[in-house]
Amino acid sequence: MNNSGHKILVVDDEPDLQMLMMQKFRHKVRSKEYEFLFAENGRDALDKISENSTISLILSDINMPKMDGLTLLDELQDLQRNDLKAIMVSAYGDMENIRTAMNRGAYDFVTKPIDFNDLETTIEKTLKEIARIQNTMEMEEQLSSLNYDLDMAARIQQKILKQDFPVYEEDERFDVYAHMIAAKHVGGDFYDFFKVDDDKFVFFIGDVSGKGMPAAIYMAVCRTMLKSIGSEVLNPAECITKVNNMLIPESDITTFVTVFYGIIDLKKGELSYCNGGHNLPYLLSKDGNVKELSDVGGLLLGKFEGAEYDMSTVKLEPGDSIVTFTDGVTEAENDSGGFFDEERVIEYLEKSADKKLNPLVKGLFLEVMKFAGSAPQSDDITVLTTKYEGN
Known part of the structure; x- marks a missing residue:
């Protein structure tokens, strides 16, 4: 020595x-x-x-x-x-x-x-x-410094993801609410929403492979690209195609992201959407009917250059909600190794149609936590819900 x-x-x-x-x-x-x-x-x-x-x-x-x-x-x-x-x-x-x-x-x-x-x-x-x-x-000093940095990163991430609800209170044609719980200090799940003009409301949700700081950095890149391109391109499939090709150089062999991207035409009451390998959302009507949006295909982003993406459009009725979520919801495990699964999501939504978005989203989180019990959280959990109120 x-x-x-x-x-x-x-x-x-x-x-x-x-x-x-x-x-x-x-x-x-x-x-x-x-x-x-x-x-x-x-x-x-x-x-x-x-x-x-x-x-x-x-x-x-x-x-x-x-x-x-x-x-x-x-x-x-x-x-x-x-x-x-x-x-x-x-x-x-x-x-x-x-x-x-x-x-x-x-x-x-x-x-x-x-x-x-x-x-x-x-x-x-x-x-x-x-x-x-x-x-x-x-x-111990390095660990303390790392924990401080991670806490700072978590606060920054929470600020990046919109936290001040309700938003767009002056526009009574729609409502939106979202919540995320990261598996670690910071996570790879993300969401965002914004109005392109007075009648176009864009929202998206994504899930980056992995967890922790690397996923959080990649998440920030994905979110920035989606918002930047989405502000200029009103076709969801074209937006996802552009972002996918931009992400290719930023991805390594284990990094990719799944994204659901939607635009609501508040004047027409139409949802146009594209899916990039993400969980398909549920359309919840005001009378409690729950159905999965039609699958338009679409591969995950950041892996396959030149991948093709399609768009679909669905008519919305006043009171319809689009419930998007990451697989941290459906793949939440309990002590016995069982998964929360889609059936429990549907069962919860069917009896929650009369709830406002805030309690609806938080109620779903509560159901997941009650199901998981003492089992450790293995993945980020994120829910973003948008409700069309009509003109």
Whole structure:
């Protein structure tokens, strides 16, 4: 092991010990593996430690004037430094003081007259323990920093995904509500919605392969592309085609995204949509009838350059809701390994047609959570629902 840079504080009131330490460990000093500092008593030692926070090991006599080694150990405990270890030096056979020193936090001890071979072995062992503790502390600091970054990323993602509902309150022709719970700090699910003009309302939902930070970054790219292209292209199939081809260079071998993309013509009461490998939404009528939208095919995005996508149009009646969701809903598992499945989604929607969108969406989340019980959440869960109220 390379002990480069270890600073060792020797605390003893015998001047000869300083010379002996420098002589016996001169090869370590010359190679700069050890750097020795010296103090004559406990008070002096505390001053040295206060001035030099990189001291990692203390070699201290027990019997000293002003402040003895046992009192010094008590003071060191107050510093709460796990990476600062003490080796105590005591007379041979002085088991009472040695036992007291170990109870007060000494890591090890050596006896007088000092066997310097034994002392070197003890120092090496102690430095290895110090290095282990320092590595652990560094890992804990890195983990704390990572958790902070992830918390920040989660807050940013929540701001990216619209959270302030209701929106478009001035337009009584439609309503929209969405919610997402990520499996980790950040997720790969996403949604967005916006009005292209006074009569065209666009909404989409997507699910990026994988979870965590890589999925969240890819999610942000996908969402930005969809919103940018969708603001200019009013044909859902053309929009998805363009975004798919743009995503190809941004994708690696394991990265892709599924997307459902819809546009409601609020004046005509028509939904035009395209699907890119995503779960097909359910159309929920005001009387509780639930049916799946017709499959228009369409491969997932980011994998197949030149893939073709089709559009379909369906007439909406006042009170109709389009319930879109990611597979985190239907593939939520319980303790027995069972899945929530589409049947439970349909059953819930059939008895929830009279609910406003906020309680309807949150109620579905509640059903999923009750089903999953204590089973860990394995995937992001997202629901986006749009309701056409009519002109």
